[in-house]
Amino acid sequence: MExxxxxxxxxxxxxxxxxxxVLAPLGWLWFASLxxxxxxxxxxxxxxxxxxxxxxxxxxxxTAGQPRLSxxxxxxxxxxxxDVRVDLAAARATLALGAKAVPGFxxxxxxxxxxxxxxxxxxxxxxxxxxxxxxxxxxxxxxxxVPNAEDGTAGVTQDAVLPGHDHxxxxxxxxAGTYWYHSHQLSAAQVAGGLxxxxxxxxxPAVAQQVDAxxxxxxxxxVRTLNGVAGDQHVVTAPGRSVRxxxxxxxxxxVQVWGSAPYTVLAVDGHDVNRPTPxxxxxxxxxxxxxxxxxxxxxxxxxxxRVQVSKGLAVVVGPDGAPDVAPPPQPTAQVDxxxxxxxxxxxxxxxxxxxxxxxxxxxRPGFVDGRPxxxxxxxxxxxxxxxxxxxxxGDVVTVHLDNHSGEAHPMHLHGxxxxxxxxxGVAATGSPWWFDSLDVADGATYDVAFVAxxxxxxxxxxxxxxxxxxxxxxxxxxxxVTTPYVIGGPVRxxxx
Amino acid sequence: xxxxxxxxxxxxxxxxxxxxxxxxxALFGLAKYIDGGGAVDKNSDxxxxxxxxxxxxxxxxxxxxxxxxxxxxxxxxxxxxxxxRWALIVLGTVVVQVALGIFSHSLPALGAVHGALALVLxxxxxxxxxxxxxxxxxVDEPARVATPVA
Numbered sequence: 001m002e003x004x005x006x007x008x009x010x011x012x013x014x015x016x017x018x019x020x021x022v023l024a025p026l027g028w029l030w031f032a033s034l035x036x037x038x039x040x041x042x043x044x045x046x047x048x049x050x051x052x053x054x055x056x057x058x059x060x061x062x063t064a065g066q067p068r069l070s071x072x073x074x075x076x077x078x079x080x081x082x083d084v085r086v087d088l089a090a091a092r093a094t095l096a097l098g099a100k101a102v103p104g105f106x107x108x109x110x111x112x113x114x115x116x117x118x119x120x121x122x123x124x125x126x127x128x129x130x131x132x133x134x135x136x137x138x139x140x141x142x143x144x145x146v147p148n149a150e151d152g153t154a155g156v157t158q159d160a161v162l163p164g165h166d167h168x169x170x171x172x173x174x175x176a177g178t179y180w181y182h183s184h185q186l187s188a189a190q191v192a193g194g195l196x197x198x199x200x201x202x203x204x205p206a207v208a209q210q211v212d213a214x215x216x217x218x219x220x221x222x223v224r225t226l227n228g229v230a231g232d233q234h235v236v237t238a239p240g241r242s243v244r245x246x247x248x249x250x251x252x253x254x255v256q257v258w259g260s261a262p263y264t265v266l267a268v269d270g271h272d273v274n275r276p277t278p279x280x281x282x283x284x285x286x287x288x289x290x291x292x293x294x295x296x297x298x299x300x301x302x303x304x305x306r307v308q309v310s311k312g313l314a315v316v317v318g319p320d321g322a323p324d325v326a327p328p329p330q331p332t333a334q335v336d337x338x339x340x341x342x343x344x345x346x347x348x349x350x351x352x353x354x355x356x357x358x359x360x361x362x363x364r365p366g367f368v369d370g371r372p373x374x375x376x377x378x379x380x381x382x383x384x385x386x387x388x389x390x391x392x393x394g395d396v397v398t399v400h401l402d403n404h405s406g407e408a409h410p411m412h413l414h415g416x417x418x419x420x421x422x423x424x425g426v427a428a429t430g431s432p433w434w435f436d437s438l439d440v441a442d443g444a445t446y447d448v449a450f451v452a453x454x455x456x457x458x459x460x461x462x463x464x465x466x467x468x469x470x471x472x473x474x475x476x477x478x479x480x481v482t483t484p485y486v487i488g489g490p491v492r493x494x495x496x
Numbered sequence: 497x498x499x500x501x502x503x504x505x506x507x508x509x510x511x512x513x514x515x516x517x518x519x520x521x522a523l524f525g526l527a528k529y530i531d532g533g534g535a536v537d538k539n540s541d542x543x544x545x546x547x548x549x550x551x552x553x554x555x556x557x558x559x560x561x562x563x564x565x566x567x568x569x570x571x572x573x574x575x576x577x578x579x580x581r582w583a584l585i586v587l588g589t590v591v592v593q594v595a596l597g598i599f600s601h602s603l604p605a606l607g608a609v610h611g612a613l614a615l616v617l618x619x620x621x622x623x624x625x626x627x628x629x630x631x632x633x634x635v636d637e638p639a640r641v642a643t644p645v646a
Binding site: 011012014015016018019022023219221222223224251252253254255288310311312363365372373374404406407442443 | 535537538539540541542557558565568569572573575594598599601602
């Protein structure tokens with residue numbers, strides 16, 4: 001350039017080089033983070049074989065020489081007739097909650113939708129019809145180890161059901177317990193809007209239970225409700241009766257539960273506790289997505305028992321006209337499932353594990369699909385470069401979970417129940433702590449184990465659905481299984 | 497370019513003031529909400545003033561780092577005496593401040609350092625801005641003017 005000395009030209013060049021050095025890495029990171037409009041979960045992230053056998057194949061689904069099974073083939077016995085048939089119609093609605101009107105979703109006109117009841121061993125057949133939910137719907141059976149084709153994850157095990165269309169789910173209710181069902185298409189928004197309901201499977205042979213009550217907790221637009229109604233719930237029972245109170249937490253954060261009288265933890269996440277003892281004092285921490293069955297005895301003197309489900313809401317169990325029970329103060333201690341109840345065999349030996357995974361949750365700056373910000377990371381990676389945990393049918397699997405992200409995460413594994421071996425290095429000494437939803441507090445570590453006995457492609461994600469929508473999703477994949485479905489695509493599948 | 501540098505540096509200082517303002521607004525909103533019987537937990541929808549918390553998050557994690565980065569890039573071209581050095585100091589302080597904001601979620605006591613360092617960042621940004629038009633830059637000018645046409 002005319003009139004510029006060599007010194008000035010060099011200074012300008014150095015300045016430009018310095019700028020490139022600063023901005024180029026950022027530009028590269030931005031570009032590398034972009035996600036295509038449609039992609040298969042088979043292509044996400046790097047396959048992690050957990051130290052067990054397996055060879056890397058382009059789509060993560062191929063075992064040399066063996067034909068690949070599609071998730072569509074992983075179904076319940078197609079010939080068997082249904083024992084319980086349910087028709088569910090999903091629609092948009094405005095929900096009236098006391099003084100507040102909140103936009104949301106209904107199933108058969110209500111939120112929560114109808115409670116589905118079955119006896120252990122029965123085949124449940126659900127006919128889902130999407131009336132007018134424009135973005136599509138899908139139903140996931142939270143806590144039920146269904147065949148993979150029935151898991152309800154849009155883009156993984158099915159396409160989202162568009163308005164005017166239907167889908168049939170068929171599964172055998174093999175395990176008794178308290179479960180729930182909810183949308184897994186745009187789950188963060190649709191679950192918040194109330195596209196959910198309870199599922200109760202009673203044991204066979206039937207257990208003598210005098211009173212069986214259900215309280216499903218959900219917060220709509222900031223309004224706390226039990227069974228869709230704002231305000232305390234009343235379970236009317238005669239004095240002296242024993243009650244099984246089934247509690248379901250359908251929100252994104254944990255809820256503390258405590259009572260005005262001692263209670264027993266009968267079941268956690270649908271699995272019975274072995275030889276539980278009465279709890280007097282401590283509260284029970286109910287994980288997001290988790291369920292607990294509490295055993296209560298109504299006093300013989302005509303008074304009621306008050307069970308707080310968070311500070312502002314309670315279930316009052318007792319005779320009609322019983323005097324009001326003052327809300328008991330919130331306890332500082334909580335029941336520790338690590339040592340609650342008595343030990344029992346878990347049915348497999350975790351020491352024989354052939355797959356050992358690390359699931360380390362963090363929080364770091366970066367780009368996700370071109371957006372800069374602070375994102376949840378798994379083993380240091382951001383979505384969609386998160387690990388794919390690869391297992392084969394019959395494997396014994398252990399996972400070491402650790403959370404250094406600054407916030408608690410309720411971790412939910414589809415299609416399987418896992419057992420807690422240790423927390424923060426301390427071995428479990430109580431009843432086997434089987435779970436499908438586990439709250440991992442900030443700074444905590446968990447060692448858990450399970451048997452890979454349900455082939456398919458399963459999501460393993462944070463059940464604070466806002467976090468899942470931000471990419472905190474990992475997949476558990478069985479070798480030899482593939483899926484024809486894609487995230488995005490013509491139906492716009494988006495499981496979160 | 498010198499003016500761009502000065503404006504960006506003052507912008508960092510102004511944004512720090514906005515950070516303090518937004519968090520204070522949020523906390524007072526929360527106090528008033530609770531006073532009126534409101535309750536906040538993990539599943540709550542928010543309260544009047546929660547926008548302050550969100551603004552603080554976006555401002556601190558995105559806006560201020562982008563402005564500080566722009567300040568650094570501009571400093572390469574602005575030829576402000578000590579300009580690059582002070583832009584680096586501003587950016588470094590922003591990085592520490594954001595890191596403190598992240599780790600304070602696990603260790604709330606660190607939040608106290610996060611609060612105090614905000615004042616340091618404000619001071620550093622103003623100092624960088626005042627580097628423009630300082631005494632040494634006047635000495636620079638005659639030398640450049642005096643460069644003869646070759």
